[in-house]
Amino acid sequence: MDRAPASVCLLRLSALGDVTHVVPLVRTLRAHWPHVRLAWVIGKGEHRLLAGLEGVEFIEYDKHSGLAGMRALRRELRDRRLHQGRFDALLQMQVAARANLLSAFVPARRRIGYDRARARDGHGLFINERIPARPGIHVLDAIGSFCEPLGLRQTTVAWDLPVPEAAREWARAQWPDDGTPTLLVSPCSSHVLRNWRAERYAAVAAHAAARSWRVVLCGGRSELERATADRILAAMPGPALDLVGKDTLKQLPALLERGQLLMTPDSGPMHIANAMGTAVLGLHAASNPARSGPYSDRRYCVDRYDDAARKYLGKPAGELRWGRKIEHEGVMDLITVADAVAAFERYLTDHR
Numbered sequence: 001m002d003r004a005p006a007s008v009c010l011l012r013l014s015a016l017g018d019v020t021h022v023v024p025l026v027r028t029l030r031a032h033w034p035h036v037r038l039a040w041v042i043g044k045g046e047h048r049l050l051a052g053l054e055g056v057e058f059i060e061y062d063k064h065s066g067l068a069g070m071r072a073l074r075r076e077l078r079d080r081r082l083h084q085g086r087f088d089a090l091l092q093m094q095v096a097a098r099a100n101l102l103s104a105f106v107p108a109r110r111r112i113g114y115d116r117a118r119a120r121d122g123h124g125l126f127i128n129e130r131i132p133a134r135p136g137i138h139v140l141d142a143i144g145s146f147c148e149p150l151g152l153r154q155t156t157v158a159w160d161l162p163v164p165e166a167a168r169e170w171a172r173a174q175w176p177d178d179g180t181p182t183l184l185v186s187p188c189s190s191h192v193l194r195n196w197r198a199e200r201y202a203a204v205a206a207h208a209a210a211r212s213w214r215v216v217l218c219g220g221r222s223e224l225e226r227a228t229a230d231r232i233l234a235a236m237p238g239p240a241l242d243l244v245g246k247d248t249l250k251q252l253p254a255l256l257e258r259g260q261l262l263m264t265p266d267s268g269p270m271h272i273a274n275a276m277g278t279a280v281l282g283l284h285a286a287s288n289p290a291r292s293g294p295y296s297d298r299r300y301c302v303d304r305y306d307d308a309a310r311k312y313l314g315k316p317a318g319e320l321r322w323g324r325k326i327e328h329e330g331v332m333d334l335i336t337v338a339d340a341v342a343a344f345e346r347y348l349t350d351h352r
Contacts, residue, residue, distance in 0.1 A: 016268030
């Protein structure tokens, strides 16, 4: 662009990991255009995580509100006194059908969306520009490229998530700063077929405890997370600190920040931990870690994605469409306890 836009609207409703990927884009836009008016249409839980992100006006959309909620969003945007009643640009960063339809209620002159390879559910009908087509890149880099049609490049990836001091105080109160390294275990993804067996988590946690590590379980308030944590605790020969369901979305980043290593499947906590500078022992078989693993460092991930492609789809991962999920029953059983223990030991070797 020849000049900075006066206003830009971001549309990314969910999920926790994906909105974490958007934060570096926000940092890029504000670094180049400190006076740009940024609005972000976002889901309720995701807003709770990112509330306080400076320089952003958040607009919550409840996905259960349907067309009535979409019309309410349009009315709210009309009340914001935008130049000529519309944003200079909409960055439509979610291709699901609901998000595509919702984007039609956002008034914008330029409507920037995904390249054709990533688009689906009629995405192309709701945009008039596309980001560059770059196959084989991480989700965060794809989101970062939304600034390119505006004339910018995301050359620096920075998060600096908004974590209140009260949240850090809560996290510091959960265990003492006694020099004991801490393995955090967040065992559940919202995609149940990405989840590993509880007894395998317990075996790796027991190995860490035998190496004089503290083990802390964390997770949300769902019945699945509570039941999974209970099975892990029952299978462990020794104790672990159980914080499942006890933190808020504001406290979660502070909690993850205190650990040395997080063991988790492809999940929101994986990406939040990465953003907070905590190493991740990621468990990947259903998804490709090169596309959706921890962005900064995948040295401690277990990667059985190619094995899953060969077993369930009959072809190597390199022949799959980029981003293809292999969420088949039993796919995570391809990851063994020995795989995860080896990843844990790699971390120990690198941090002696």
